[in-house]
Amino acid sequence: MTISREDVLAARDRIVGRVRRTPLLAPSGRDTVWLKCEHLQHCGVFKTRGAFNRQLAALEHGELGDAGIVVASGGNAGLAQAFAASELGIRATVFVPEAAPGVKVRLIEAYGAEVRRTGREYAEAHEAAVVFGQQQGATFVHAYDQPDVAAGAGTLAEEVLEDEPTIDTIVVAVGGGGLYAGVAAAVRGRARVVAVEPELAPTLRRAMEAGEPVDVAVSGVAADSLGARRIGDLAFAAQQAEPPVSVLVSDDHIVAARHRLWHEHRIASEHGAATAMAALLSGAYVPEHGERVAVVVCGANTDPTTLA
CATH class of the missing domain: 3.40.50.1100 (Rossmann fold)
Incomplete structure (x- = not known):
């Protein structure tokens, strides 16, 4: 079971006018990291x-x-x-x-x-x-492992490269893998994908090591949104077609990234959405000199009183 860019483009045409085209926040100063503000999507999440x-x-x-x-x-x-x-x-x-x-x-x-x-x-x-x-x-x-669902998620990557065609890398959080599968299909051959998972829910990493999807124990601060026990078939097929850069981050780094997004950008992200940013802030993923990176902030459904 796979999806293609054609599936993503068909999804884009189908949902136009139903979803928001979310902004791509440009970097400041010497920074080369863009933020895809998908937390501003209807319902505060890319899954819409x-x-x-x-x-x-x-x-x-x-x-x-x-x-x-x-x-x-x-x-x-x-x-x-x-x-x-x-x-x-x-x-x-x-x-x-x-x-x-x-x-x-x-x-x-x-x-x-x-x-x-x-x-x-x-x-x-x-x-x-x-x-x-x-x-x-x-x-x-399915919450993430159906072609129409993943292709819809991939439309945000089309927006990223339309708004800034010079982007080299898109960083996404991975739970069950629908967002990753959709983004990978959208940008294959055009940009690199960095797939970021919590250390306490490494479904994609374990599948890549085992050569097939396997069950993993799931826990941690991001388990409410990245809590799938097994990577989806679409995501597994995507990594077979073109392996991503696989990165794991700790709960402490996820929490720190969430607070950084709030204090520096006033972005109220949930822990799962901060997981992608945690890869950069923790040094788990270090861009090459001049590499232009877009980080997907994929959800905002959190308790804002925990952001102070």
């Missing part, structure tokens, strides 16, 4: 792109029935799918782990979706969502 692409494609193909869609999510995917469903008049049921952040659950419910808390981890919520879809006839939407 894939949500609209998946649901609009399902409508085009006649896949949707009265039961609407069902998705499992640590929070952000459910939020994005609930928002898209509300905009398109589609019923949505969202399964979340019991530990899903309350701020995200409340927003999901505010968009009219039914929320069902199931299990301690995303994987358990995922299994319950699959069963629900089979029993109720709801169309299953």
Whole structure:
């Protein structure tokens, strides 16, 4: 299962007018790091792109029935799918782990979706969502590992290179890998991709070492958004087509990057979104002299009182 740039371009055409074209914040002084401000996307997360692409494609193909869609999510995917469903008049049921952040659950419910808390981890919520879809006839939407979802995410990379064609490298956080797979498809042959994971949730790194996706133990400050237990097939195929620069960062570095984004840029990012920036600030990824780097700040669904 793979996606191509053509899939990303088709997604871009499908979702135009439904999502925001988020700004690319230019560097200052001698800095050569741009920030793709995807935290300003509808719902405060990049996943809104894939949500609209998946649901609009399902409508085009006649896949949707009265039961609407069902998705499992640590929070952000459910939020994005609930928002898209509300905009398109589609019923949505969202399964979340019991530990899903309350701020995200409340927003999901505010968009009219039914929320069902199931299990301690995303994987358990995922299994319950699959069963629900089979029993109720709801169309299953994967949080990250479906071509339409990943291709939608990849549209942000198209924007990056349209706004600044001289970008050499795009740095993205990796959980289940939908964003990475979409970005990799969009920029293959045009820019390098740095795939950044928390040390406590290294799904892509372990898959690359094992030669296949494998389960890993998941914990840490970014587990609510980067908490998939296994890398998706799309992301694994993407690294086979063109290996990324794989980087791991500690929880301490993620926390420090999140505070840096707030204090220097007034960007209220969640820990998962700060993971990409942590690779640069910690020195885990050191750009070459003159390398022009864009860091994707992919989500803002966090408790702002923790940013002081």
